[in-house]
Amino acid sequence: MKKFIKPALVLTLLMIILVGIYTLVIFGIGKITPDKGIGEQININGKKQYVNIGQQFKLPEYFHGRPSAVNYNAAASGASNKGPNNPEYLMEVQQRIDTLLLQNPQMQEVEIPVDLITASGSGLDPHLSIQAAEFQIDRIAKARKMSAAVVEDIIQKNVADENFIVFAPQKVNVLKLNAALDAYNSAKN
Structure with missing residues (x-):
């Protein structure tokens, strides 16, 4: 011993x-x-918000981020661990699809980007694909009484330049997009 x-x-x-x-x-x-x-922070309405932590936005005038398996709780980061054939998981995904189609009635189910109906591995992904942001343009433009072209321009101006991988898909930060929408409305009024 x-x-x-x-x-x-x-x-x-x-x-x-x-x-x-x-x-x-x-x-x-x-x-x-x-x-x-x-961690990167920005001020929104006098409050500091972390840009690199996904947050929930429910109002129709904001971009909605990826779903979260941990209810956007940064202290409980993690995935749901439900497999793709799990009936409960399939029901959750179908509910997300139904909700998206109700919020965006002009869109078809086949047009829904996967990142709007599936949670990320951490449950806190702050980014969306460009396609997922563009999917929401009409709803946001209608809710804010803006043209779709202005919302598209805001998306393009906020494409993340942090892609270190050559062939990585372009993405946008949801919090920064929503802050840019608010800034545009404040400047317009």
């Missing part, structure tokens, strides 16, 4: 050093990023 104690203590000490160094390196890298490792 004594012959196992020394290697176990050495291995434990080695892991503490490795994990400690790794943690300090990652912490240091975070501190030299533009947002100092805190």
Whole structure:
């Protein structure tokens, strides 16, 4: 038994050093990023909001983000772990489809982008595909009494430039889009 104690203590000490160094390196890298490792925030109506955490928007004049398996709770990040053949999951997806078609009556079911009916792995994805944002243009334009062309222009001006992968699909941040809509309306009034 004594012959196992020394290697176990050495291995434990080695892991503490490795994990400690790794943690300090990652912490240091975070501190030299533009947002100092805190996460990007924007002010909306005097309140700071985190851009990199998905949030729920229900009003018709806002872009709606991806569904969340954790009800947009950042402390409980995670997926639903329901398989694609799970009856409960299929019922949830069908309810999301029905809701989208009620909110966007001019659209067809085959036009619904998958990211509007399926939750992300974390349940907190703050981004939408360009197609998912464009799917909502008519509803938002009608609710805000704006032209669809203006809403499309706001989408195009907010395409995320953070795609590091060459062939990654373009995306937009839902919170930034909604803030841009509010800013446009404030400037117009």
